[in-house]
Amino acid sequence: MARLLQALFLTASAGRALASCAYGTFLHPRAEGEEVPVATFGYTGVIGPHNWAALELPTNNACATGTRQSPIDMVANVFEVIPASDVTIEVNDMPDGADFENLGSTVEVITQGGTLAFDGKTFELQQFHFHLPSEHLDNGTSQAMEMHMVWQSAAAEIAVVGLYINIATGEVTTNITAPATKREITSRSRLFGKRQAQAPVAGATGPTTLLETIFSVVDQISTPGTKVKTPPLVMSEVVDLIKAGSFQAYSGSLTTPPCSEGVNWRVSTQKLSISPASFVKARDVIGFNSRFPQNTPGQPNILMVSALGSAAAAVSLSSTPAKAA
Amino acid sequence: MARLLQALFLTASAGRALASCAYGTFLHPRAEGEEVPVATFGYTGVIGPHNWAALELPTNNACATGTRQSPIDMVANVFEVIPASDVTIEVNDMPDGADFENLGSTVEVITQGGTLAFDGKTFELQQFHFHLPSEHLDNGTSQAMEMHMVWQSAAAEIAVVGLYINIATGEVTTNITAPATKREITSRSRLFGKRQAQAPVAGATGPTTLLETIFSVVDQISTPGTKVKTPPLVMSEVVDLIKAGSFQAYSGSLTTPPCSEGVNWRVSTQKLSISPASFVKARDVIGFNSRFPQNTPGQPNILMVSALGSAAAAVSLSSTPAKAA
Numbered sequence: 211m212a213r214l215l216q217a218l219f220l221t222a223s224a225g226r227a228l229a230s231c232a233y234g235t236f237l238h239p240r241a242e243g244e245e246v247p248v249a250t251f252g253y254t255g256v257i258g259p260h261n262w263a264a265l266e267l268p269t270n271n272a273c274a275t276g277t278r279q280s281p282i283d284m285v286a287n288v289f290e291v292i293p294a295s296d297v298t299i300e301v302n303d304m305p306d307g308a309d310f311e312n313l314g315s316t317v318e319v320i321t322q323g324g325t326l327a328f329d330g331k332t333f334e335l336q337q338f339h340f341h342l343p344s345e346h347l348d349n350g351t352s353q354a355m356e357m358h359m360v361w362q363s364a365a366a367e368i369a370v371v372g373l374y375i376n377i378a379t380g381e382v383t384t385n386i387t388a389p390a391t392k393r394e395i396t397s398r399s400r401l402f403g404k405r406q407a408q409a410p411v412a413g414a415t416g417p418t419t420l421l422e423t424i425f426s427v428v429d430q431i432s433t434p435g436t437k438v439k440t441p442p443l444v445m446s447e448v449v450d451l452i453k454a455g456s457f458q459a460y461s462g463s464l465t466t467p468p469c470s471e472g473v474n475w476r477v478s479t480q481k482l483s484i485s486p487a488s489f490v491k492a493r494d495v496i497g498f499n500s501r502f503p504q505n506t507p508g509q510p511n512i513l514m515v516s517a518l519g520s521a522a523a524a525v526s527l528s529s530t531p532a533k534a535a
Numbered sequence: 536m537a538r539l540l541q542a543l544f545l546t547a548s549a550g551r552a553l554a555s556c557a558y559g560t561f562l563h564p565r566a567e568g569e570e571v572p573v574a575t576f577g578y579t580g581v582i583g584p585h586n587w588a589a590l591e592l593p594t595n596n597a598c599a600t601g602t603r604q605s606p607i608d609m610v611a612n613v614f615e616v617i618p619a620s621d622v623t624i625e626v627n628d629m630p631d632g633a634d635f636e637n638l639g640s641t642v643e644v645i646t647q648g649g650t651l652a653f654d655g656k657t658f659e660l661q662q663f664h665f666h667l668p669s670e671h672l673d674n675g676t677s678q679a680m681e682m683h684m685v686w687q688s689a690a691a692e693i694a695v696v697g698l699y700i701n702i703a704t705g706e707v708t709t710n711i712t713a714p715a716t717k718r719e720i721t722s723r724s725r726l727f728g729k730r731q732a733q734a735p736v737a738g739a740t741g742p743t744t745l746l747e748t749i750f751s752v753v754d755q756i757s758t759p760g761t762k763v764k765t766p767p768l769v770m771s772e773v774v775d776l777i778k779a780g781s782f783q784a785y786s787g788s789l790t791t792p793p794c795s796e797g798v799n800w801r802v803s804t805q806k807l808s809i810s811p812a813s814f815v816k817a818r819d820v821i822g823f824n825s826r827f828p829q830n831t832p833g834q835p836n837i838l839m840v841s842a843l844g845s846a847a848a849a850v851s852l853s854s855t856p857a858k859a860a
Contacts (some may be wrong), residue, residue, distance in 0.1 A: 254608045254672070254828045260837045264844030267851050274845040283579045343668045343677055347579065352668055352823040354679070354702075377679075377702055379811040486704045486811055498677040502827045503579045512585045514849070517842035519589030520599040524839070526592050 248434045249315035251467050259501045260513065262467045273469035274513045279504035280462035281345035284477060288507055289458040292476070298327040299371075299452060301335055301359075301445040308443055310424060314434035315466060316340060316499055317492075319424060324445070326361045326369055326476075333361035333369045342496045344374055345465050346477055347503055354489060356500075357421075357482060358465075368464070369474040371452065378417040378483040417485040420448050425488040428495050448482065455480035465501045573759045574640035576792050584826045585838065587792045598794035599838045604829035605787035606670035609802060613832055614783040617801070623652040624696075624777060626660060626684075626770040633768055635749060639759035640791060641665060641824055642817075644749060649770070651686045651694055651801075658686035658694045667821045669699055670790050671802055672828055679814060681825075682746075682807060683790075693789070696777065697802040703742040703810050742810040745773050750813040753820050773807065780805035790826045 251257055251265055263274035272279070282288060301324035309320040316339040324335030337360055344353035355375035362368055423441050430438040457476040463469050484492070505512040576582055576590060588599035597604070607613060626649035634645040641664040649660030662685055669678035680700035687693055748766050755763040782801040788794050809817070830837040 254675075255830055255834075255837070256840060258828070258837070260827075260841035261844050263848040264840075267847055271848040271851055274841070274848040347823050350579075350822040351818060352825070377811045377814055379815055486702045489702055490704055493676060497675040498672050498828075500677070502585075503583070503823075505580055509580075511845070512580070512583070513841050513845045515581060515589075516585035516599070516838050517845045519586050520836070520838045520842045522592055523588040523596040523599040526596055 246311045246313065246435050246437050249313050249466075251315060253315075253497075253499050253501075262469065263513075265467060270468045272463060272471055273467060275511050276463055276469055276471050277505075277509065277511055278462055278471050278507045279469060279511060280465050280473065280475060281347075281501060281503055282460070282462065282505075282507065283347040283350055283503050284458055285349055289460040289475075289477070292328075292457045292459045294453045294456055294478070296328065297457065297476070298325065299449060300325045301449050303445050304440070304443040306442065307440040309437050310427065310431060310440045311437040312431040312434050312495065313339075317428060317431060317496060319440065319443075324359075324361075326371070328369075331363055331367065333363045333367070336360050336362055340375075340492065340496060341465070341500050342493055342498065343500050345500050345503075346372055346374070348374055353481070355484065355492065367472070367474070368470075369476060371457075372475060372477040373448070373452070374478075374481045375418075375421065376481050376483050377489055378485050380416040416483065417488065418447065418451075418482040420444065421482055421484045422488055425484070425492045428491050432495050451480045451482070452478050460507060462507065463504075571636045571638065571760050571762050574638050574791075576640060578640075578822075578824050578826075587794065588838075590792060595793045597788060597796055598792060600836050601788055601794055601796050602830075602834065602836055603787055603796050603832045604794060604836060605790050605798065605800060606672075606826060606828060607785070607787065607830075607832065608672040608675055608828050609783050610674055614785040614800075614802070617653070617782045617784045619778050619781055619803070621653065622782065622801070623650065624774055625650045626774050628770050629765075629768040631767065632765040634762050635752060635756060635765045636762040637756040637759050637820065638664075642753060642756060642821060644765065644768075649684075649686075651696065653694075656688055656692065658688045658692070661685050661687055665700075665817065665821060666790070666825050667818055667823065668825050670825050670828075671697055671699070673699055678806070680809065680817065692797070692799070693795075694799040694801060696782075697800060698773070698777070699803075699806045700743075700746065701806050701808045702814055703808040705741040705808075741808065742813065743772065743776075743807040745769065746807055746809045747813055750809070750817045753816050757820050776805045776807070777803050785832060787832065788829075 251262055253259065255261075257265065259273070263270045263272075302322050304322050308322065311318050311320065318337050318339035320337050321335045326333040326335065339358055339360070341356045341358065342354070344356035346356060347353075353374040354377050357373040357375060359371040359373070360368065361370070420443060423443060427438050427440055430436075456479050458479065459477075460475050461471070462473050462475045463471045464473055502512075505515065576587055578584065580586075582590065584598070588595045588597075627647050629647050633647065636643050636645065643662050643664035645662050646660045651658040651660065664683055664685070666681045666683065667679070669681035671681060672678075678699040679702050682698040682700060684696040684698070685693065686695070745768060748768060752763050752765055755761075781804050783804065784802075785800050786796070787798050787800045788796045789798055827837075830840065
């Protein structure tokens with residue numbers, strides 16, 4: 211037992227040494243020419259979400275002690291449903307493209323203005339970034355990816371609009387700029403009234419153009435710390451989609467260190483879609499960046515629950531012979 | 536602080552009360568007519584993987600204290616590469632179909648014989664089941680799903696063959712029995728020498744027929760405790776694929792309670808593929824059943840690392856004013 215604890219303390223110290231600047235990269239766009247900062251926290255082992263608090267005490271305390279942490283399983287009664295029509299949401303198009311950065315912990319698009327307003331408060335869009343697989347669970351169900359649009363008010367209050375990303379089940383082509391050359395594709399596209407070149411099948415959904423556009427260049431930022439300019443980005447497709455649905459709203463936290471609480475979560479009931487080919491491209495760069503689901507808001511932090519059980523197991527272990535299988 | 540600990544103990548007690556039979560469903564096929572058992576452990580909150588040890592002490596101790604736990608991030612130096620040609624692997628076809636069960640914690644196919652042999656030891660195939668998203672990470676990268684083929688020796692030693700499942704990026708049809716009616720599809724299929732009806736595109740991969748067949752009926756077992764008979768299952772496709780690659784081998788654990796160690800993991804370098812439509816069908820039944828990545832084999836259990844950090848954060852919290860953002 212003493213040896214175990216010694217090993218644990220050594221591990222914890224190693225974790226702390228790695229932690230010099232584990233946060234602070236979340237919100238703020240970089241100035242022109244400034245380097246892309248690379249996160250020092252990660253998603254596995256001693257720099258992973260089980261040890262985020264220890265990476266920077268007391269700054270990251272909430273990661274281990276907060277009782278309204280995100281992400282969560284979005285089941286009935288943990289959120290309030292708000293019609294999107296009750297919320298003002300506007301996002302500027304980016305006709306010259308946008309900076310798309312690999313922060314090590316995520317890939318992030320630096321936006322060029324946008325407004326979210328509710329409850330008499332106004333928030334400005336700072337950036338949006340991606341998680342793979344989804345961080346929130348949609349009524350117990352993991353989604354392929356999740357997009358987080360991060361907004362900040364003048365009073366430094368934060369709102370995040372979450373959008374699940376599904377794998378598109380329609381027939382898709384990987385070349386989004388290719389014209390529809392086959393008669394069948396053209397006629398089907400007309401039949402379903404879709405604007406994209408892809409040929410949807412009955413009951414299937416085609417990919418979101420914004421995502422196909424952004425991830426068409428993700429392979430150019432496969433190294434953390436690099437950035438690329440995206441093709442022109444039209445935001446109305448996603449904004450219109452959001453406006454046509456409602457929000458699942460709850461008060462939670464940042465899903466990365468320092469895990470600050472008081473974040474206004476607005477998870478959209480409308481989902482984006484990504485083609486299988488773009489998903490694979492995104493996955494090969496992002497890897498894995500999903501914090502494990504947190505406890506129900508208002509309940510003890512799941513790591514506190516876990517710590518008790520682990521302590522009990524450690525005590526039990528020292529007095530019980532190990533079992534092989 | 537006293538109030539926090541009180542809340543924690545209450546939560547832990549609640550967890551324990553839910554734990555009457557949290558394991559024992561992992562290995563053994565059911566007798567004819569026997570009910571499908573439903574797991575009492577889960578993947579979120581107090582019945583989730585952060586509290587599995589406390590669900591049944593000391594049986595589940597290894598979940599919180601074991602130092603060779605699975606799944607892990609499969610990075611260099613944590614596994615040994617073994618050519619599949621060094622391993623004997625045979626799996627019986629199931630011409631009359633197989634029982635496909637929803638255990639609450641996974642969906643599982645009860646197999647009808649198969650042999651895995653290595654190092655002078657012989658294992659019999661018991662079942663295979665699915666995780667979504669993948670439990671192991673492929674060099675830091677999450678995969679859409681993972682299939683676990685579970686084998687047991689006469690001495691009750693366990694081996695698990697892990698197979699990552701990718702989203703198929705080829706053009707796919709959802710009807711796997713449909714004949715190829717278009718000239719183009721037929722000629723492309725011949726060109727690439729594929730046996731399936733789907734039309735692959737250059738550089739893309741079509742779905743694995745076994746998976747398309749199994750998941751064609753997954754919507755019939757959407758309720759935990761139910762089962763269905765699959766269409767006939769041909770296993771040679773997957774066995775041949777496995778034999779053409781190599782294994783990433785390491786000694787780990789069950790990824791579900793009781794998290795027993797000494798499990799011979801053999802993760803294949805060959806990947807299966809699933810069509811987007813079948814993936815969505817599988818996802819809508821499975822939901823989310825991926826244990827978080829464990830620490831590097833031989834290092835302290837990540838929950839023990841976490842417990843130290845959490846304790847430090849709790850102490851720090853009681854002496855530091857809370858920070859809002």
